[in-house]
Amino acid sequence: MANVQYSGVRESKPNRYNDLGTTGVEVEENFKKGCLKRADRSFAQGLQCQQINSMAALMSLEDSVFISHSPQGCVGCAIMAVDMYRVGQIHRGNSIIKNPRLIVSNIDQKNVVFGGEPKLREAVTKAVERYNPKLAFIYASCASGIIGDDIDAIAADLQTEFPDTVMVPIHCEGFKSKICASGFDAAFISINKYILKKQKISKQDNLVNLFAPTTVSYADQREMERMLGLLGAEVNYIPFYSSLEKIKKIPAAIASTSICKVFADEFMKTLWEEYEIPYSHTVMPIGIRNTDKWYRGIAKVLGKEKEVEEIIAREHERIEPLVAKIKERLQGKRVFICGGTGRSFAAAALIDDFGMKLVGIETPTYDADAQVDIEYLNNIHKDYVVDIANMQPFEQVNLINKLRPDAFIGVPEWAAKLGIPTTHVLDGKRPTMGYDGLLYLGNKIADQLENPGFNKKIAKHVKLPYKSSWYDEDAFKYITEGGN
């Protein structure tokens, strides 16, 4: 085991690639042979920065304040987490829907020259005096990082001044990583460093850490809790909709698992190395195969292999007739998938439940984890394009226009304008996951794909911004060697 502390930057791990245009067969082979190279795009569209993920991951925590040491624009994307937090409160039956306490230090021209420390101190002080929070998360930004403001030192100093609030600085400077999931790691590294502090506490014999990002609906939370409950586990649902107390309980757990493949995966490794908590890292529980796999994974860690098989058999009895009905409606449809690392591969497995055929998949990162998924997919689907890209809609529409799939799974905005029927496996407000989630999701997919009138009509009226010549070019034209 190397002694080098993981920095939180996902690119720092070997054999991880962000820019690649290939096929399923080719990428499996090249990865095996070690022939893949780090690359870049000479032309690209905007990405999601890691700061967005660091903020979103924690913004529903109780008794917390969130201080962004940045110009005002860097809290723009916080609205997505704010919205999930507000809607989540409604779903959980709260009557007074609270805003998260988000304070921006508002770095300006003067601070860029003279430093922004006084404003960060002012922001933290205001936050603590206003809300007397248990936790104060302090987020770095590109600007604070480049001008060299030492958020760790300021946090340490403020910690002495405000002993009742745990100060948690998070190094999520956007320029450090092209992979937004790095922001999750940055958040967990700080949680470990400033809250858990490697202290071991007494174990609770049925407690399981379930790591959940903001995009998980309350319906999905309940389904995951139901499933783990059937195995006799008590769930410590974190960090979405949790609290300092629940975070502090993490080391008391006997096992960990996560709902998302790139959420807390590195942290669960750390929990094993530093707190001896075993974990299951499999797939997102979307679709029959993946839900089974996810369920068996955590059951194995809990020593409940036999019990889980009985439960799975019961659940299948309940679900399979529905899946068979949906399969009749979807069998043979050609699908293009675009999503985050977890969702895209989950969707790819899901379409196999329904007998659909994969023609293309777009996912942000390729690594050993993705290789496992691709090996599985290559056994089922013989010929499909793989675009390792964080969105990059210009490549997506080029590929879709050539492949003309029967269905697109992912953010519908661009495929819809080509008239392709669209659906999605991401819905933070409605069910998607587990066996119960599949009942809703399956019907949604079948219904949406059978009734594509909106997309067909809008495509006649609304044009994508690209020149017609772009559609004749190689979609991967701008992928160049020499990335960092």
Place this chain on the structure above:
Amino acid sequence: MSAVMENPKGGCVLAGINSVLGAIDKVCPIYHAGPGCCMQTTAADQGQSGHKSSCFVSSVSIPSSNMLEKEVVFGGTNKLRTTIEGAIDIIDADAYFVLTGCTAGIIGDDVLSVANEYSSKGHPVYAIDTPGFAGDSNLGYEIVWNTMIDQVIEENVPKDDKLVNIFGIIPYHDPFWSGSLEEIDRILSKLGLKVNTFFTKHQNIDDIRKSSAAALNIIVNPWLFKGPAKKFEDKFGVPSLRIPGLFVGATDTSKFVREVGKTLGLESSLVESVIAEEEDYVYSYLGQAIGVVSWKRFAVVADANNAVGYTKYLANDYSFTPVLVIVSEPIFRPEDKERIINEIQNLEYAHPPKVLFLTDQYEINKAIREEEEEITLLVGSSNEREISLEKDIQFILGAFPTNERLIFNRTYAGYRGSLTFTEDIYDNN
């Protein structure tokens, strides 16, 4: 100049610039910025303004150099060049604007020179060298127009005495921008005028290039656009008429129509016949629901433009009782504050409400929580829903940020918008 702020309403200057450019048909921003800036700035304004965003390019479809550590250390101008070249190659835009994120601004990349390399070859590439940290969305609106005046709008365009330019309503930063501009356009068209809204009816960069032909710049805002208005007049000789607040309802809208008519020397019989027809339209509806909406003591939390409009309509035209008005955008010049206070407090019959200038959510909530007089209606943004629930006050979503509804062409402005506003105020409790 920027202050520490809780739950800020809007984004950085880059967000404002992106909002404005995104509303002009077939204009493509190119970000020379960090990897998250396209998404963050789009979410900061477009993402919180009733859920519609630029149909051409927005968020992760905007070309970006995505500056990482390598660019921070060694400079990013080469990355910017290949990004501009790619954008010109594949994006079918009428104009490209290179924008500067904080990263590019701090390390000092020369975006103007790089943009010049392409414009000198005949490509419509412009640069705006104002990094994100320079200010807020409002400043972004003025920065875009200063850029247009300096680099885009043509001189010596033949004058058209029926053409007017509308300024002061920021696309995607005012949730009702689209509907408000359409209502203004509708009303002024009835006076025989040609209206440059710049952001509706697929108006494009050519409409901006030729906007110096206008007879009048009409600024619908109590404070915004002071600098660009002067610059516009100095360079192109187009005078300005400032309407010190959005008009909601018959009284203020008719006042607006008369002022425009007078300034342009329009036939007063035409002006009065349009007013009569429009007022009849409004009152024919209001007459069908007298006493239906129960009486309220209201507070407003909004940008200055909408705060003036809502307060004056509710107090002057609908006989509600104004209690507290909070102007929730940063306003720096004392004379602007005075003008706004004057507009809000100078009411026909009602007692003037208290006026506060607060941008920080904690302070806004505190002012409402501690208000001694009873409030039974609050018109505000999604951020004020919490305090309205806490105090059990009827809440109307009427200001930025607006998250809980989808808004296409809805507006509370003008004659017709005031009917929509009144519909929304109806409360069956």
